[in-house]
Amino acid sequence: MTKIDTQFPLWEVFIQAKSGTPHKHAGSVHAADKEMALQNARDTYSRRSEGTNIWVVPAEFITASSPEDQGAFFEPSNDKPYRHPTFYIIPDGVKFI
Amino acid sequence: MNPTNQTALLDFVTRLGDNSLIAGHRLSEWCSKAPYLEEDIAMTNMALDFVGASRILLTYAGEVEGKGRTEDDFAFVRKNEEFRNALLLEQPNGDFAVTTAKHFFYATFNYLLFSELQKSKDETLAGFAAKALKEVTYHLRHANEWVLRLGDGTAESKTRMQNGINEVWRFTVDLFATTEADLLLEQEGIIPNVPELKTKWYEMISDILEKATLAIPDLNAFQQKGSREGKHTEHLSYIVSEMQSIARVYPGVKW
Numbered sequence: 308m309t310k311i312d313t314q315f316p317l318w319e320v321f322i323q324a325k326s327g328t329p330h331k332h333a334g335s336v337h338a339a340d341k342e343m344a345l346q347n348a349r350d351t352y353s354r355r356s357e358g359t360n361i362w363v364v365p366a367e368f369i370t371a372s373s374p375e376d377q378g379a380f381f382e383p384s385n386d387k388p389y390r391h392p393t394f395y396i397i398p399d400g401v402k403f404i
Numbered sequence: 405m406n407p408t409n410q411t412a413l414l415d416f417v418t419r420l421g422d423n424s425l426i427a428g429h430r431l432s433e434w435c436s437k438a439p440y441l442e443e444d445i446a447m448t449n450m451a452l453d454f455v456g457a458s459r460i461l462l463t464y465a466g467e468v469e470g471k472g473r474t475e476d477d478f479a480f481v482r483k484n485e486e487f488r489n490a491l492l493l494e495q496p497n498g499d500f501a502v503t504t505a506k507h508f509f510y511a512t513f514n515y516l517l518f519s520e521l522q523k524s525k526d527e528t529l530a531g532f533a534a535k536a537l538k539e540v541t542y543h544l545r546h547a548n549e550w551v552l553r554l555g556d557g558t559a560e561s562k563t564r565m566q567n568g569i570n571e572v573w574r575f576t577v578d579l580f581a582t583t584e585a586d587l588l589l590e591q592e593g594i595i596p597n598v599p600e601l602k603t604k605w606y607e608m609i610s611d612i613l614e615k616a617t618l619a620i621p622d623l624n625a626f627q628q629k630g631s632r633e634g635k636h637t638e639h640l641s642y643i644v645s646e647m648q649s650i651a652r653v654y655p656g657v658k659w
Binding site for chain 1: 440441442443445446449542545546549553
């Protein structure tokens, strides 16, 4: 027997901690529409002054790579350290790298 | 401040504090019982907003009175008839639509009141209103969305939302109840003319109800009044007895 999900659709929540920083995945909420998703995300994930901005995205619209893709996707870069920007001197003023 | 105005201010601040306290208590009754988890968190959040506001206001009421009463004395040692909250806020929660209707009417009222009150010549009230307005703006947004969603939703949600609106309608005008003492505060620029806010309030709620395809109740229909004189419906006594039960059994207990 398959389990039927009786809840509202799932939305993924991304929160920006400070302006200028990237949005980070915070978790997910159930909601019937965009506005409800935004309000639920606000109530669930920003109650302790975590953020300045929230994104909500319907979970069904996120396409993820599968674990089997790991080799083909990521291993070829392991032996190419020259792609890392670690050989550069980073100026003092640059914060978010 | 002269003693007459001081009494008037005490009464008005107690009114606001009691509004928040009773609204917060009623909303907290949904904790663990809301329709789904996220809404449970949202309702509890708002209940905490209200209780937080009532703490500030009742502490200030004690300061205005100058007899050493604390927020706890106001919340836990007064009798039913000494509470000054609006009748709407003590009404039972009913189903989620009834609660939404109460919250919708109250949030719209608070939004208009605090928008004006932040211009008060009383610095404490002005400061409180400016801070509370941010919370209230969110409460209003939350309530409006639910009225729209339920009203313009399924046949059942629409019926329930309309029933909720109709059920509590007779307690809404009491939100705007005023006293002779309020006039003194108005003249001093301490509070706005509260009954005058009713026109804008009716416009705002009518706009949302119309968009939600719900029937707009008649402002001239029968309205229950009396909260400013401490004449409450029976429901307040149950809230007060539950809220005060610990403080009555263990007087002066700390928690």
